[in-house]
Amino acid sequence: MCMTPLAGNTSIFLAASPSTALATPTRAIVKVIRRQAARAIHLSNLYHNAYQGPLARKLAEISGMDRVFFSNSGTEAAAAR
Numbered sequence: 001m002c003m004t005p006l007a008g009n010t011s012i013f014l015a016a017s018p019s020t021a022l023a024t025p026t027r028a029i030v031k032v033i034r035r036q037a038a039r040a041i042h043l044s045n046l047y048h049n050a051y052q053g054p055l056a057r058k059l060a061e062i063s064g065m066d067r068v069f070f071s072n073s074g075t076e077a078a079a080a081r
Helices: 027-039 052-063 074-080
Strands: none
Touching: none
């Protein structure tokens, strides 16, 4: 979702559910899940990890925005602005 408040600063809010339902998995899906689980299963944004920087750069590049902020909720994201 893209929001532009009265101040004129545009923000993109992405939400992810902690659980995702999958139907009968294919071999390709199982392979990807196993590979990812060997790297990390859950990463909190409260602590630095090796994936945040590259992801932030990629999101900024794709969105055309100059900053990326990871938060736990929309309230935190709004407060960080």
